[in-house]
Each structure stands twice: as C-alpha cells, then as structure tokens.
Amino acid sequence: MPLADGVSFDLTVVWAFLIAFAVLVYVILDGFDLGLGMLFAAERHRGDRDVMMNSVAPVWDGNETWLVLGGGGLFAAFPLAYSLVLPALYAPIIAMLLALIFRGVAFEFRWRTERWRGVWDFAFIFGSGTAALAQGIALGGLLQGIEVDKAARAYAGGWWDWLTPFSLTVGLALMVGYMLLGATWLVMKTTGDLQERMRRRAWLFGIATVGFIGIVSLWTPFLQEGYYSRWFRGWGILLAGLVGLSVLALATLMFRALTVHRHDYWPFVLALAMFTLCFIGLGISMFPYIVPVGVTIWEAAAPRNAQLFMLVGAGILIPIILAYTGYAYWVFRGKIDPDTGYH
Amino acid sequence: MLGSFDAVLLARIQFAFTVSFHFLFPAFTIGLASYLAVLNGLWLWTRDHQYLDLFRYWVKIFALAFAMGVVSGIVMSYQFGTNWSVFSDKAGPVIGAPMAYEVLSAFFLEAGFLGIMLFGRERVGPTLHMIACIAVAGGTAMSAFWILSVNSWMHTPAGFEIDLETGQFLPTDFWQVIFNPSFPYRLMHTVTAAYLTTAFIVGGVGASHLLRRRRLSEPASASTRTMFSMAMWMAVVVAPVQIFLGDLHGLNTLEHQPAKVMAMEGHYESHPDGAPLYLFGIPNDEAQRLDYAIGIPNLSSLILKHDLAAPLDGLDTIPDDEQPPTFIVFWSFRVMVAIGFAMLALGLWSLWARVRGNLYSAHWLHRAAVVMAPSGLVAVLAGWITTEVGRQPYTVYGLLRTVDSAAPLDAAAVGSSLVAFVVVYFAVFGAGTYYILRLMSRPPVFDEPRLQDVAPGPIRTAGITPAPEEAVRRADDRKGGA
Numbered sequence: 001m002p003l004a005d006g007v008s009f010d011l012t013v014v015w016a017f018l019i020a021f022a023v024l025v026y027v028i029l030d031g032f033d034l035g036l037g038m039l040f041a042a043e044r045h046r047g048d049r050d051v052m053m054n055s056v057a058p059v060w061d062g063n064e065t066w067l068v069l070g071g072g073g074l075f076a077a078f079p080l081a082y083s084l085v086l087p088a089l090y091a092p093i094i095a096m097l098l099a100l101i102f103r104g105v106a107f108e109f110r111w112r113t114e115r116w117r118g119v120w121d122f123a124f125i126f127g128s129g130t131a132a133l134a135q136g137i138a139l140g141g142l143l144q145g146i147e148v149d150k151a152a153r154a155y156a157g158g159w160w161d162w163l164t165p166f167s168l169t170v171g172l173a174l175m176v177g178y179m180l181l182g183a184t185w186l187v188m189k190t191t192g193d194l195q196e197r198m199r200r201r202a203w204l205f206g207i208a209t210v211g212f213i214g215i216v217s218l219w220t221p222f223l224q225e226g227y228y229s230r231w232f233r234g235w236g237i238l239l240a241g242l243v244g245l246s247v248l249a250l251a252t253l254m255f256r257a258l259t260v261h262r263h264d265y266w267p268f269v270l271a272l273a274m275f276t277l278c279f280i281g282l283g284i285s286m287f288p289y290i291v292p293v294g295v296t297i298w299e300a301a302a303p304r305n306a307q308l309f310m311l312v313g314a315g316i317l318i319p320i321i322l323a324y325t326g327y328a329y330w331v332f333r334g335k336i337d338p339d340t341g342y343h
Numbered sequence: 344m345l346g347s348f349d350a351v352l353l354a355r356i357q358f359a360f361t362v363s364f365h366f367l368f369p370a371f372t373i374g375l376a377s378y379l380a381v382l383n384g385l386w387l388w389t390r391d392h393q394y395l396d397l398f399r400y401w402v403k404i405f406a407l408a409f410a411m412g413v414v415s416g417i418v419m420s421y422q423f424g425t426n427w428s429v430f431s432d433k434a435g436p437v438i439g440a441p442m443a444y445e446v447l448s449a450f451f452l453e454a455g456f457l458g459i460m461l462f463g464r465e466r467v468g469p470t471l472h473m474i475a476c477i478a479v480a481g482g483t484a485m486s487a488f489w490i491l492s493v494n495s496w497m498h499t500p501a502g503f504e505i506d507l508e509t510g511q512f513l514p515t516d517f518w519q520v521i522f523n524p525s526f527p528y529r530l531m532h533t534v535t536a537a538y539l540t541t542a543f544i545v546g547g548v549g550a551s552h553l554l555r556r557r558r559l560s561e562p563a564s565a566s567t568r569t570m571f572s573m574a575m576w577m578a579v580v581v582a583p584v585q586i587f588l589g590d591l592h593g594l595n596t597l598e599h600q601p602a603k604v605m606a607m608e609g610h611y612e613s614h615p616d617g618a619p620l621y622l623f624g625i626p627n628d629e630a631q632r633l634d635y636a637i638g639i640p641n642l643s644s645l646i647l648k649h650d651l652a653a654p655l656d657g658l659d660t661i662p663d664d665e666q667p668p669t670f671i672v673f674w675s676f677r678v679m680v681a682i683g684f685a686m687l688a689l690g691l692w693s694l695w696a697r698v699r700g701n702l703y704s705a706h707w708l709h710r711a712a713v714v715m716a717p718s719g720l721v722a723v724l725a726g727w728i729t730t731e732v733g734r735q736p737y738t739v740y741g742l743l744r745t746v747d748s749a750a751p752l753d754a755a756a757v758g759s760s761l762v763a764f765v766v767v768y769f770a771v772f773g774a775g776t777y778y779i780l781r782l783m784s785r786p787p788v789f790d791e792p793r794l795q796d797v798a799p800g801p802i803r804t805a806g807i808t809p810a811p812e813e814a815v816r817r818a819d820d821r822k823g824g825a
Contacts, residue, residue: 058458061413065454068420069446075423076443079435079511086424086431087750093425094760097418098767104414105771108407112778123771153432153509154751302436309517310440317447324455331459331466 011307015077016290016297018314022073024279026066028181028272033060035182037103037128038175039201040121048194049121051336055189057107058332062325064100076310080153081290081300087155088146089138089162096134103127129175136174140167143285144223148294166219173212177275180205184268187258189336195264202258202267210251213278217244220285224293227285243281250274350754351746354426357761359731361418363724364768368412370723373487373534374541375405376480378573379460383476387469392789393566400566400787401545403794404779406461411775413454415768420446426757430738430748437503437512437520438493445489453482461794487534495526498730498740499599505742512739524599528592529730535585536726539686540719542581546574547716550709552786557706566787568703571712575702578690586683590646596730597647600740602661603733606672608643609633610657617641618655622677626669631658667735675728682722689715 033056043049056063075082086093106124110117141162149156183202187195221228231240254270257263290297301307379401386394420442423431459467459475467475502519503512514520549571556563597604605611609621611631619638627634644653658666689711696705734740738748 058462061410061457062451062454064413064417065446065450068417068450069443071420071424072439072442072446075420075431075435076439079432079439082424082435083428083432083750086421087428087752090425090752090756090760093421094763097421098763100417101414101767101771105410105775108410109774109778112407112781116774155428159753159756302439303513305517306436306440306514309514310443313444313447317451321447321451321455325451328455328458331463 011304011311012297012301014311015073015301015307016287018318019070019073019077020279020283022066022069024276026063026070027279028275029063029066030060031178031275032056032181032185032268033063034103034128034132035178035180036185037124037182038132038179039182039186039198040128041125042201043194043197051190051194052186053107053110053124055186055336059328060104060107062328064104077302077307078290078297078300079302081295081297083153084146084148084155084291084295084300085142088157089141090159092134092137092141092162096131096138099127099130099134101127103131132175132178133171136171137162137167139174139282140164140170143170143220143282143292145292146294148291150294166223169212169219170216173209173216176205176208176212180209181268181271181275184254184258184271188265188268191335199258199262202271203255206251206254206258206271209274210247213247213274217281226289226293230285239284243277243284247274247277250277350752350757351749353754353757353761354749354752355745357426357757357764358422360761361415361422361764361768363727364772365412365415365419366723366727367720368408368415369483369486370537370540370720371544372405372408372412373483373537374539375401375408375545376476376483377538378541378545379405380473380476380480383473387473393564393569396566396787396789396791397570399791399793402461404782406794407775407779407782409453409457411772415772418764424750425760426750426752427738427748428750430743433509433511433743433748434497434739435511437500437514438496440514440517441489441493441496441521445486445493449482449486449489451482452485453479456482464793484534487537488530491530491533492521492523492526495529496520496523497738498529498734499523499525500739500742512742525592525595528588528595532585532588532592532726533723535581535588536719536723538577539581539585540723542574542577543686543689543712543715543719544717545570546578546712547714548783549574550712550716551783553703554706554709554713555786557704563703564786564789566789566791570787571709572697572702575690575693575697575712578686579694580690582683582687582690586687589680589683594647596733600733601656602658602666603672603730604647605656605658605661606667606669606733607676607729608647608655609636609669609673610643610655611669612659613655613657614644615654617650617652618643618647618657620646621673624673626673628666628669665736667733672729672733675725675732679722679725679729682718682725685715686718686722 036052036056040049040052043052071082074085102123104127106120106127110120110124113120141164144164144166146155147157147161148154180202183198183205186198187202190198221231230236250270250273254267254274257266257270286292288296288298290300379398382394382398382401385391386398456475456478459472460479463475464472500512501523502514502516504515505511506513549567552567553563553571556567593604593607606626608618609624609626610618611626611633617640619636619640620642621633621636621638624633624636624638641651644655645651647653647655658669689708692708692711693702696702696708702708736745737743738745
C-alpha cells in the first residue's frame with residue numbers, strides 16, 4: 001500500500017511481525033512466572049513460597065495480557081488463521097485457559113485463607129504446569145501442520161490430531177524451558193539459600209533445555225518438506241549452523257554466569273536471549289505460512305484498511321505500553337525482602 | 344453421537360455461561376475502580392484518614408474481583424475462535440480491529456498500573472500512585488467502550504460490505520463500525536449499570552455494618568457511615584439517570600431491532616390503535632400469544648411512541664424463523680426494569696431519611712439496602728439476557744445466523760469443555776466470592792491494614808479476623824465516633 005510517493009510496504013508482513021512480537025513477549029514474560037509456578041512444587045517452605053509469589057505478584061497480570069494481544073491480534077489481523085487454528089487445537093487451548101484460571105486466582109486466594117492455602121498452592125503449581133504443557137503442545141500441534149479445507153475455510157482434521165509424540169515433546173520442552181526462565185528470574189530476585197537452590201535448578205533445567213532445543217530443532221525439519229528445504233538445502237545449512245552455534249554460545253555464557261561468575265541477573269538475560277533466538281528460528285521455519293502448511297499470512301490476512309486502522313493504534317500504543325510496563329518492572333526492581341513482601 | 348444442532352446449542356450454552364460469569368466481575372470492578380480513584384483523590388485532597396481506610400478496605404476486594412475478571416476474560420478472547428470460528432472468520436475483519444484496540448488501550452493500561460495501584464503507594468509516591476489509580480479506572484472504562492462497540496455492531500451492523508466470494512464482512516468505514524447506531528445508548532446504559540451495581544454493593548456492605556453496630560449498641564465508624572452515605576447519593580442521582588438512559592436505549596432498539604422490542608413487550612399481535620403494556624403474562628411462542636396477560640391499555644404505545652393511540656406492530660409481522668424466544672426476553676426484561684425501579688425507590692427512601700437526619704439509624708432502610716446489595720448484578724445479567732437473546736436467531740443481526748456461526752465442532756468436544764467450565768467456574772469463582780464476602784463481613788477500621796499486610800503470617804495480623812477492632816474502636820471513640 002503506497003503511504004506516500006515512492007514509499008510502500010506490505011502491511012501483512014508488518015502484522016505478522018507484530019503478532020510474532022506479542023507472542024514472543026508473552027512467552028518470555030509469562031514464561032518465567034509460569035516456570036516459577038512449577039518450581040513452587042519443590043519449595044516446601046512457606047516463607048520461600050511467599051517470596052517467590054511476591055516476586056511476580058505486581059507484574060503477572062501484565063504478562064498475561066500479551067497472551068490476549070497474541071490471540072486478539074491474530075483474530076484482528078489474520079481472522080482466517082484464528083478460526084482455523086483454535087478449533088484444531090481445541091483441547092490444549094481449553095486446557096490452557098482452565099489452567100490459567102487456577103494459577104491466576106491463586107495469586108490472590110492463597111493470601112485469603114489459612115486452611116485452604118495448600119489447595120491454592122497446588123492450584124498454582126498444577127495450573128502453571130498444565131498451562132505450560134498445553135502451550136507447548138499447541139505450538140507443536142501448529143508446527144506439525146494443520147489439515148485445512150481451503151474451499152470451506154474450515155479446519156478439516158480430527159479432534160485428536162494435535163496429539164503426537166512431537167507435540168508432547170514440544171510440550172515437555174516448553175515446561176523445562178519455562179522452569180529455566182523461572183529459576184534464573186529467582187536467582188535475580190532472591191537471596192540466601194533460596195537463591196542458591198535456584199542456581200542449581202537453573203543449571204539443571206538449563207542443561208535439559210539445551211537438550212530439548214536440540215531434539216526439537218533436529219525433529220522439526222523432518223515434519224514437513226518445506227522446513228527441511230529451508231534449513232538443510234543451499235544457504236539453509238549455513239543458517240542452521242549459525243543459529244545452532246549461537247544457541248550453544250548463549251548457553252555456555254549462561255552456565256558461566258550462573259556458576260563461575262555467580263552473577264545475579266545475567267543468567268536471566270541470557271536465558272531470555274536463548275528463548276528469543278529459538279523463537280526466531282521458529283519464525284524462519286514457518287514463514288510465510290501462518291497455518292502450516294496450507295495457509296500463508298497473505299491468504300489469512302484481514303483487509304488492508306483494517307490492517308492500516310489497527311497499525312495506527314498499535315504504532316502509537318505499543319511503544320507506550322512497553323514504556324509503562326518497563327516502568328512497572330522498574331518500580332518493583334531489586335531483591336524481594338522476605339519481611340516486607342508486596343502482599 | 345449427537346447431531347450438529349446439538350453442538351451449536353452446547354456452544355451457545357457455553358458462551359452464555361462463560362460470558363455471564365465473566366461479566367459479573369467487570370460489572371463490579373468498572374464502578375469499583377472509579378470509586379477507589381475517588382477515595383484516593385479524597386484522601387490526598389482532604390487528608391481525612393477515613394478515605395484512606397476505605398481505599399484500603401475496598402482495594403483488597405477489588406484485587407480479588409479483578410483477578411477473577413482477568414482470568415475469566417482470557418477465556419472469552421479465545422472462545423470466539425474455539426467455538427465460533429465461522430463467526431470469527433466472517434466478522435473478524437470488522438470487529439477484530441476494535442477488539443485489538445481494547446487490548447492495546449485498555450487491558451494493558453489496567454494490568455500495567457494495577458501492580459502500582461495495589462502495592463506501589465510507598466514506592467512511587469502519592470502523585471504517581473494517584474495516576475495509577477486513574478489509569479486503572481480509565482482502563483476499565485476504555486475496555487467497556489471497545490467491547491460494547493463490538494457487541495453493538497453485532498446488534499446494529501454498519502460501515503461494512505459483504506465479500507460475496509468468502510462471505511466475510513469487510514469494513515468500509517471504521518467510524519461507522521465503532522459508532523454504530525446502538526453503540527452510544529448501549530455504552531451509556533451499561534457503564535451506568537456498572538456504577539449502580541457497585542454503588543449498591545458498597546451501600547449494602549455499609550448498611551450491614553451499620554446494622555451490626557446497632558445490634559452491639561456501638562457507634563459505627565466514620566468510614567462505615569461515609570461509604571453508606573456515598574453509595575446512597577449514587578443511588579439517588581444515578582438510578583433516575585439510568586431509567587432515562589434505558590428508555591432511550593429501548594427507543595433505539597425499537598428503531599433497529601423491532602422484533603426484540605415486540606418480544607420484550609409480549610406483543611404477538613399488532614395493535615393498530617395503541618398497544619397495551621403487559622405487566623404479567625406467559626409468552627407462548629407455539630400458539631403465538633401471551634397467556635394469562637395482565638396489561639394496561641395503550642401504555643406501551645405511550646412509552647414507545649409517546650402517543651396513546653400510536654399503532655405498534657407485533658410478532659405477527661415477523662416470520663417465525665426470525666423471532667427471538669419470547670419467554671426469556673419478556674421475563675428477563677421485566678426483572679431488569681423491576682430492579683431499576685426498586686433502586687430508584689431505595690435512593691428516594693435514603694434521601695428522605697437523610698432529610699430527616701436519620702440516615703445512619705434508619706434500620707429498615709439499612710435492611711433494604713442489604714437485600715438490594717446484589718440487585719445490580721442481577722439486573723445487569725437480566726439486561727444482557729434481554730438484549731442478547733433478543734438478537735436471536737442471529738449473531739450479526741439480520742445477516743449471520745447463530746446456527747451458521749459456530750465452529751465445525753463435535754458435540755462431544757463442546758460438551759466436555761462445557762462441563763469442565765461449569766465445574767471450574769463454580770469451584771474457583773465460588774471460592775473467590777466466598778473470600779470477597781468474608782472480607783466484606785469485616786467492617787472497615789481505623790488505620791485499615793494495607794493489602795500487603797493482610798497475608799496471614801506469623802507476626803502480621805490476619806486481615807480476615809476482626810482482631811484489631813478493639814484498638815480501632817478506641818481510636819474511633821477518641822475521635823468522637825464520627
């Protein structure tokens with residue numbers, strides 16, 4: 001669309017990047033608080049649990065809003081993709097929504113009851129774990145391809161198509177990866193014994209994450225011919241090597257920051273970088289398909305006037321959102337004092 | 344295996360269930376967010392400690408209700424796709440954009456500043472904390488703006504064309520899409536309803552504590568009196584405004600969705616010489632008549648046309664397969680209107696008590712206020728049932744039928760997710776409501792504990808037990824109990 005003389009760009013690609021950006025921000029932000037929820041299981045001490053919860057209490061709601069932007073943005077910018085993907089991934093999506101209810105209310109409910117606190121702690125752990133698993137399964141289910149009846153503009157597969165060894169593996173991978181994010185977040189936000197334990201957990205889940213990244217990365221190209229040719233033919237091999245080496249380099253730096261330098265916040269930053277890199281790799285696999293392997297972003301796109309109308313708002317509001325979200329994180333920066341939590 | 348119609352019916356039940364449950368929370372928090380901003384502003388302006396106490400008292404309840412609104416709202420944003428994918432594909436190009444604006448301009452604003460509002464007073468200072476309170480209140484109002492615009496478009500679609508190849512609605516003019524004909528009325532009516540809902544809950548809680556203090560023969564704390572008084576002022580001022588706005592909304596509906604108004608009125612037959620206002624009746628869609636009808640002649644024409652003899656068409660002018668189910672619309676409308684007038688009556692009663700100087704000792708007024716506490720929630724649900732069921736059999740009025748909107752789902756899949764939602768909602772939100780009621784059952788006290796302080800811990804006092812009341816009463820007594 002020509003915006004001015006000689007200037008034109010493809011709004012559909014812009015929107016694909018914006019949705020991808022929203023999903024990435026969601027994954028890394030809610031990733032660490034879902035991971036923290038799973039790590040709750042191993043921390044039996046009440047004071048430690050309070051500190052862990054308090055470290056995310058002021059920001060979890062904002063983190064989850066990126067999921068709404070991912071879903072709402074997909075609905076707005078790529079309505080066909082939204083209406084194909086959600087019925088295809090029906091069970092994992094519903095499971096994720098229910099799980100998010102449990103872990104979301106646990107933030108408030110566990111402070112309101114003495115007798116039932118254990119129940120809400122369990123809801124927090126179980127909800128966080130289920131949400132992470134369901135998100136990973138959904139991602140795997142999308143990557144492996146969704147059967148589409150293009151003439152009817154409808155999902156054409158069965159209700160259990162999402163359930164494969166691959167999608168389950170991605171589900172486990174995301175759980176482990178989120179726990180790495182959660183553990184490094186807590187290394188940054190806590191002190192003393194709790195921080196020490198989190199260092200060890202971060203190391204463990206870091207190893208597991210790198211392993212899962214390797215498995216999923218090697219498995220993905222064999223799911224679809226398109227993925228294979230992208231990564232393993234021509235210049236693709238070079239790209240694959242570059243991405244692979246970068247992940248390994250980041251992982252090495254992270255392990256060194258964790259154990260050798262015993263740094264507080266670099267492990268978290270490096271874990272985020274690792275996630276970002278994997279996400280970019282995912283994008284390289286899928287582009288330009290939004291519903292692999294049948295529907296491209298252009299086929300699923302909303303009309304241009306709708307894209308442009310939304311882009312005006314997104315262009316103004318997303319930088320503002322990033323600014324005040326950053327501000328909120330800044331306000332609650334630093335270590336959590338076990339005696340004066342937010343709650 | 345069940346047929347395809349059953350899958351649609353189950354999907355409808357699921358949507359009705361999840362959206363009704365969800366809306367109870369925003370209906371309360373839209374008003375409460377504004378109330379908290381006002382309380383915080385009054386505290387900063389007057390430095391009267393009771394406003395800070397009231398802020399701290401209600402912010403704990405707000406945090407619970409808001410969390411439940413958030414998690415039940417995420418479900419809504421995905422349910423369009425999971426259960427109503429055909430609707431999403433077709434209407435997405437038009438209504439997707441306003442919904443994206445809702446996320447960008449409202450949800451992030453609320454969520455981003457909520458943490459600061461709840462926990463940040465000491466960290467950011469009073470000015471920024473006040474800004475956070477306003478941002479949260481503004482975010483809830485902004486959210487109402489966009490989502491009601493989308494909902495109104497489904498009632499009175501405008502600013503679009505239909506792509507004959509794909510069947511998609513394509514936007515031609517977003518100004519017309521957003522400010523579609525029923526939107527201004529629905530927005531004002533709904534936001535006002537949210538304010539009234541909050542006012543009656545706050546008033547009911549205040550009244551219950553006035554009654555309890557009276558039973559104990561003790562003076563109520565200043566903050567208890569203030570919250571009751573503020574709520575009753577809202578009832579006096581806002582209830583009549585709401586009835587007026589409801590009337591305007593009804594006239595707008597008559598213009599754009601006459602079949603809905605016919606169902607609301609129970610008018611199966613056309614009345615060429617003026618239509619009666621039915622107070623009671625059992626709508627019988629099969630026989631197309633209102634059984635056991637009790638009505639006031641010509642009053643409906645007077646209300647809807649401002650003319651006693653104005654002719655009004657009935658459902659006999661609407662083909663059977665375009666009629667909404669009349670029984671539900673007829674009765675839910677009556678429930679809403681009855682509550683509206685009961686709210687007005689309570690407001691006037693409180694005004695009379697205020698004039699006579701016994702606002703804080705009129706215990707029958709307080710009892711009525713306690714009974715009326717949840718009335719706003721009931722009225723809001725009844726109103727939504729009226730308008731949404733009245734839109735049937737369409738999702739996009741006159742253009743896209745509900746049966747043609749649903750996802751190609753298996754009844755078993757929708758049925759099992761419906762069961763899961765019902766079980767989880769009742770368990771989780773039941774518990775949350777219980778915690779809210781428990782917080783409400785404790786009166787606001789002098790130097791009300793902060794949200795941060797209420798965690799039951801080894802040293803800190805549990806916010807849920809009335810332990811510090813003794814000290815508080817003494818503090819209040821020193822202030823003369825006022």
